[in-house]
Amino acid sequence: MTGVRHPAQDAKRLVATASGTERESVAWPHRDLLSLEELTADEITVILDTAEAFEDVSTRSVKKVPALRGRVVVNLFFEDSTRTRTSFTLAAQRLSADVIDFTARTSALNKGESLRDTVRNIEAMGVDLIVCRHSASGAPYLIARNVNCSVINAGDGRHEHPTQGLLDIYTIRQAKKRIDGLNVAIVGDVANSRVARSNLHGLLKLGAEVSFVGPTTLVPKAFEQLGANIYHNFDAVIDRFDVINMLRVQRERVTSNVFPSLEEYSRLFGLTNERMKRAKPDVLVMHPGPINRGVEMSADVADGQKSAILRQVANGLSVRMAVMFLCKQAADVG
Amino acid sequence: MIPRQTGILPSSMMKVLLDEQGVETALRQLADEIVASIPAASQIGMIGIRRRGVDLAKRLLTLLDERGVADIAYGCLDITLYRDDLAEIGPSAVVRTTEIDFDVAGRYIVLVDDVIFTGRSVRSALAAIIDLGRPKAIRLAVLVDRGGRELPIQPDFVGIRTAENDDHVAVLLQETDGVDRVEALA
Structure with a gap:
């Protein structure tokens, strides 16, 4: 195809919201989600609108879509959190991703390995997306700087969730x-x-x-x-x-x-x-x-x-599905 | 109303395959064929593929109603999450809502899209519908068949077929573009 640009391929696109109204929306450019402070209002709205589209996945008979099929998501939790981890796991599974739990207690970090080495090792196994919780504010930034896969902050210290x-x-x-x-x-x-x-x-x-x-x-x-x-x-x-x-x-x-x-x-x-x-x-x-x-x-x-x-709690699933989907899409184009 | 992006190609380079009257005739003919083919006493579900398939499905719904086929369940489908080229299209993929409020199980589903080309959108749509339940049958209605199939998928009801060398086929609809027209590069 040459020359012709379909409106749907423009950077600014029209998104149908649940209310049925159409409005312009920007693309999601980020590989990682580390904080809301660094996002624009438009980018936050993209996530919310995308989450709306994911809502029906949780209500139908096959609660799964193939969008992340064959992808690997790692839950890297250095702080306990059953419900956040469960929500991320379920969200990843509804996108058909494979999910691995990696908790600090069972990890080599107890044997003196640095966080940087740990995440590089995890990434070397072919991981597409790391969901990270850490008691130190900024830890997800350190991780994101050291890996090429997507990083989603699931709570870092007193910084952001x-x-x-x-x-x-x-x-x-x-x-x-x-x-x-x-x-x-x-x-x-x-x-x-x-x-x-x-x-x-x-x-x-x-x-x-x-x-x-x-x-x-x-x-x-x-x-x-x-x-x-x-x-x-x-x-x-x-x-x-x-x-x-x-x-x-x-x-x-x-x-x-x-x-x-x-x-x-x-x-x-x-x-x-x-x-x-x-x-x-x-x-x-x-x-x-x-x-x-x-x-x-x-x-x-x-x-x-x-x-x-x-x-x-229910909305958490839709939102996390949207975030994982958008970050993975952005990472794929690199 | 969203203004259509005009000036994509100069109008002198485009030829009209269907004008407003042509689109209407094609849709009436589609409706007639659908009515004739539906087994008696079927429960029908009409599902439009976002976006232009949705507008066409709504129009077909009205036409079927005029032909005495009432009580048709209606829904619209977003196939983004089922596409096989998600990794290539990247952030330009916009996930929209799928709104199918009826149970597809046991229903006779008429899937509606504006254009069929490679067949990959339809494959995605079939996968999406089957994840919702087990329909009695799924039939495919399209306004334009461009040929060029990459998968063994064929429409059951076709408005028009384009000539082999027709390229850049565009379906414009009143609802989204302010005009009913099917055009191609001259």
């Missing part, structure tokens, strides 16, 4: 039909939360207003510089929010000085039915899981009408 941010944003868009102009609260241990950072960057780029709510020790004033509102009195501001995303209380931090007692935290920041009465009637309640029932959220709120928690 981009697929969690994406699935949260996807869940919000699904419920509210927009992101632009929404007022989103992220409540809890923001200082230590990579989920909070990924949500912040993604939501701000798509035009939402983001507020961090929590005790002064966990929600430092410095976060204002990233573009968030900072509040320490939940009750005073709860009626402003369209979405309330409750972060998990990491119990290992409860004993430290920065954390009030569980009772005090729960009393001031826990989402209870009583507190929910002050929220907007159509507020969307989210939680990245696992929930400490009775601490950051009461059981009746977690299981209530306004809770999107299980939808978040």
